[in-house]
Amino acid sequence: xxxxxxxxxxxxxxxxxxxxxxxxxxSFEIQEGEFTAxxxxxxxxxxTLLNILGGLDHPTSGRVELINTDITEMKDRDLIDFRxxxxxxxFQAYNLIPVLTSLENVEFIMLLQKVAKKERIERSMNLxxxxxxxxxxxxRPSKLSGGQQQRxxxxxxxxxxxxxILADEPTANLDSVATSNLLDMMAVMNREEKVTFxxxxxxxxxxxxxxxxxxxxxxxxxxxxxxx
Amino acid sequence: MILKIAWKNVWRSRGxxxxxIGAIVVGIWALLFGTGFMNGFMVSYMADIINHDVSNxxxxxxxxxxxxxxxxxxxxxxxxxxxxxxxxxxRGATTRTIVNGMIASARNASGVQIRGIDVQNEAIVTQxxxxxxxxxxxxxxxxxxxxxxxxxxxxxxxxxxxxxxxTFNDGNGDITAAAFRVVGIVKSSSLKINGLYVFVRxxxxxxxxxxxxxxxxxxxVTGSRIDEELVVNKYNEKYPGDLAESWREIAPELAFxxxxxSQMLYILLVIIMTALVFxxxxxxxxxxxxxxxxxGMLMAIGMTKLRVFMMxxxxxxxxxxxxxxxxxxxxxxTIRYYQNAGVDLTEYSEGLAAFGYSSILYPYLEADAYxxxxxxxxxxxxxxxxxxxxxxxxxxxxxxxxxx
Numbered sequence: 212x213x214x215x216x217x218x219x220x221x222x223x224x225x226x227x228x229x230x231x232x233x234x235x236x237x238s239f240e241i242q243e244g245e246f247t248a249x250x251x252x253x254x255x256x257x258x259t260l261l262n263i264l265g266g267l268d269h270p271t272s273g274r275v276e277l278i279n280t281d282i283t284e285m286k287d288r289d290l291i292d293f294r295x296x297x298x299x300x301x302f303q304a305y306n307l308i309p310v311l312t313s314l315e316n317v318e319f320i321m322l323l324q325k326v327a328k329k330e331r332i333e334r335s336m337n338l339x340x341x342x343x344x345x346x347x348x349x350x351r352p353s354k355l356s357g358g359q360q361q362r363x364x365x366x367x368x369x370x371x372x373x374x375x376i377l378a379d380e381p382t383a384n385l386d387s388v389a390t391s392n393l394l395d396m397m398a399v400m401n402r403e404e405k406v407t408f409x410x411x412x413x414x415x416x417x418x419x420x421x422x423x424x425x426x427x428x429x430x431x432x433x434x435x436x437x438x439x
Numbered sequence: 440m441i442l443k444i445a446w447k448n449v450w451r452s453r454g455x456x457x458x459x460i461g462a463i464v465v466g467i468w469a470l471l472f473g474t475g476f477m478n479g480f481m482v483s484y485m486a487d488i489i490n491h492d493v494s495n496x497x498x499x500x501x502x503x504x505x506x507x508x509x510x511x512x513x514x515x516x517x518x519x520x521x522x523x524x525x526x527x528x529x530r531g532a533t534t535r536t537i538v539n540g541m542i543a544s545a546r547n548a549s550g551v552q553i554r555g556i557d558v559q560n561e562a563i564v565t566q567x568x569x570x571x572x573x574x575x576x577x578x579x580x581x582x583x584x585x586x587x588x589x590x591x592x593x594x595x596x597x598x599x600x601x602x603x604x605x606t607f608n609d610g611n612g613d614i615t616a617a618a619f620r621v622v623g624i625v626k627s628s629s630l631k632i633n634g635l636y637v638f639v640r641x642x643x644x645x646x647x648x649x650x651x652x653x654x655x656x657x658x659x660v661t662g663s664r665i666d667e668e669l670v671v672n673k674y675n676e677k678y679p680g681d682l683a684e685s686w687r688e689i690a691p692e693l694a695f696x697x698x699x700x701s702q703m704l705y706i707l708l709v710i711i712m713t714a715l716v717f718x719x720x721x722x723x724x725x726x727x728x729x730x731x732x733x734x735g736m737l738m739a740i741g742m743t744k745l746r747v748f749m750m751x752x753x754x755x756x757x758x759x760x761x762x763x764x765x766x767x768x769x770x771x772x773t774i775r776y777y778q779n780a781g782v783d784l785t786e787y788s789e790g791l792a793a794f795g796y797s798s799i800l801y802p803y804l805e806a807d808a809y810x811x812x813x814x815x816x817x818x819x820x821x822x823x824x825x826x827x828x829x830x831x832x833x834x835x836x837x838x839x840x841x842x843x
Contacts, residue, residue, distance in 0.1 A: 267739055267837045288743075295741025302840065306736035310447035315440070322440045323741050371741070 220273030299368030358389025467766025540607025555644030719823025735839025
């Protein structure tokens with residue numbers, strides 16, 4: 212089943228004196244259960260593409276279909292609901308809520324989904340266990356290492372039972388051990404739980420783990436490599 | 440959990456939140472004490488004037504106030520006063536024979552209003568006897584005793600037992616004069632009692648005026664819970680030829696003052712709360728701008744704008760909830776303390792006396808003022824939170840996520 216389908220999308224920023232063509236006719240399709248890295252040099256359009264795939268931004272032209280739903284013209288209000296129930300986000304800077312514990316951070320997204328408290332806590336604890344940080348459940352982010360914070364962020368992304376997870380440079384702030392641990396866990400989630408992951412990255416360690424690598428250059432798809 | 444996050448966010452920057460809470464406490468305290476202080480001025484001033492001078496209501500011949508001619512007396516005034524004393528709600532009524540004239544001492548002279556009073560009933564209605572600062576209340580001098588105000592005594596340079604001469608037109612229109620001796624000197628915050636009125640016994644004045652039992656004024660004091668208007672209406676219905684008026688009509692400046700001071704709470708409320716709004720807006724705006732990336736993340740993962748708006752609003756309300764009761768309590772405590780101890784303004788007594796104010800002030804605040812202030816604070820908190828909350832929901836998640 213196709214979870215992401217983009218057809219000839221472009222994105223032009225016109226706020227600058229000279230219009231910037233961030234994306235220029237990008238098309239591809241990602242199937243359920245893929246472990247895909249979108250790579251390319253800085254300024255190639257990775258983040259713009261991820262924002263569009265996440266329903267955070269609209270393309271200037273082209274079509275974006277997520278889980279068989281055309282979101283290209285979807286209103287912002289509907290997109291918020293769509294994101295909440297279908298997309299998990301992992302950010303480069305973790306972006307955890309500093310005043311909440313790890314458990315509460317994971318639980319929070321389910322609260323927005325109006326999941327019952329008992330189920331919220333059970334699922335949050337399970338996810339933290341899967342991420343190997345159950346013992347940090349009651350710690351606030353400031354007490355956690357970067358790797359641990361990013362694992363909480365992944366647990367949060369998984370908590371809403373999304374159809375796919377978008378991770379924007381998830382390992383950019385991590386050391387090699389933390390990166391390796393995080394990628395292993397994501398790979399396990401992908402293999403065993405069939406969670407679809409889409410990364411934007413230029414970290415070779417992530418690229419090496421990916422089973423599909425889409426390379427962007429100057430806003431276009433330069434190559435689309437599927438590895439066995 | 441939004442409530443929980445909002446509460447925790449309040450304490451994220453403890454110092455800053457404490458400054459806002461402190462501003463709320465000080466603002467409310469200043470508002471309550473300021474209003475109580477102003478009210479204290481008004482209440483003591485008005486109580487002095489009403490209790491010792493104007494009384495709750497007065498009755499005149501309708502022509503008398505235009506001309507102050509002794510021929511405009513109240514027909515059967517003494518009988519009417521006896522009657523109204525028995526009316527429910529009336530605590531006392533006294534009659535006065537009034538004539539304008541001159542007072543002269545060996546050193547000076549001045550225009551005055553000579554008030555021939557019913558000594559016993561005057562004490563009931565205006566407590567004139569309680570204002571005596573020197574001498575006695577018509578005791579000690581048998582022939583033509585007179586009581587004058589402190590300022591008038593000073594102007595005339597007279598003391599107790601000094602002789603003064605009162606000159607006025609008698610009942611026949613002839614100028615007449617009589618010698619009186621100062622039996623007492625009164626001190627009051629009423630400028631009229633202090634410097635304009637001269638009190639003599641009614642029988643002495645009637646005798647010199649050569650008129651019989653003619654009174655020009657009946658002053659009445661009512662029970663504290665009796666509406667003066669009811670008595671006024673009742674009298675005017677029964678005796679349409681006379682004119683009964685409440686203190687509000689007799690002294691419209693007092694009624695205006697009462698009205699003005701009743702607005703004081705609202706004026707101070709607007710001033711202090713406006714200042715508070717700016718403080719709240721500033722703090723909450725800083726809180727929002729500091730958390731742009733976090734707010735961007737919340738909106739990205741699916742938190743609706745309404746929830747973000749509510750979160751910021753609740754944070755502000757929490758600060759008010761902490762600050763407001765504290766401010767109300769401190770304000771109440773201060774007023775309560777000074778209600779008994781009084782605020783000593785003797786340092787400014789001369790200036791205050793010139794305006795008829797007493798130098799010890801007892802702040803006073805009605806219970807409903809606390810309710811008004813509480814509502815005012817809640818509204819202020821809401822108003823102060825709206826702009827930062829609006830700013831938060833206007834954030835573009837994509838841009839906010841990339842803010843450092």
